[in-house]
Amino acid sequence: MANLIARSALSLAGRRSFSVSCVTSSKDKGKGTKMSDPTFHATGLEKYELLAAEAGNDDPFFLRAKKITKGSKEEPHVVDALDEFRMVGCVCNEHDTNIKWMWLFENKPKGCRCGYWFKLKRHAGPDRYEMAN
Numbered sequence: 001m002a003n004l005i006a007r008s009a010l011s012l013a014g015r016r017s018f019s020v021s022c023v024t025s026s027k028d029k030g031k032g033t034k035m036s037d038p039t040f041h042a043t044g045l046e047k048y049e050l051l052a053a054e055a056g057n058d059d060p061f062f063l064r065a066k067k068i069t070k071g072s073k074e075e076p077h078v079v080d081a082l083d084e085f086r087m088v089g090c091v092c093n094e095h096d097t098n099i100k101w102m103w104l105f106e107n108k109p110k111g112c113r114c115g116y117w118f119k120l121k122r123h124a125g126p127d128r129y130e131m132a133n
Helices: 002-014 044-054
Strands: 077-081 085-090 100-105 117-122
Touching: 077 085, 085 117, 100 117
Parallel strands: 077 117
Antiparallel strands: 085 100
16 A cells, blocks of 8 residues: 555656746847738728728727717717618616617618617728728
8 A cells, every 4th residue: 555655656746747838939039029010911800990090080880889969850869880770779868777779770760768869870881892902
């Protein structure tokens, strides 16, 4: 029994412990090296987003929440979209934690139960064939 315990202890002591290490093959360890421009490597929608940010448009896909201005039936709140439809959420009261979701379609203003009205404004989206470059 003692022989078995001694053998297992020695075999465990002889094993290397598992460790993860990062090895660099460069001798200068990254000093003075830079990655090339990310727009050169990006493709598709990522490239469109980077080019829009360089042009000064920080929200090219209209994803940021907007504060409702008037929202009456005569002057509905304009919601920007890249398609002819979009799902919109209305927080009717600033203290609400509940969001009322509805679909908006182009040229069809829609009202929420709270009284705010929304209208979809379509913008030209990025051309799918030009994004491949």
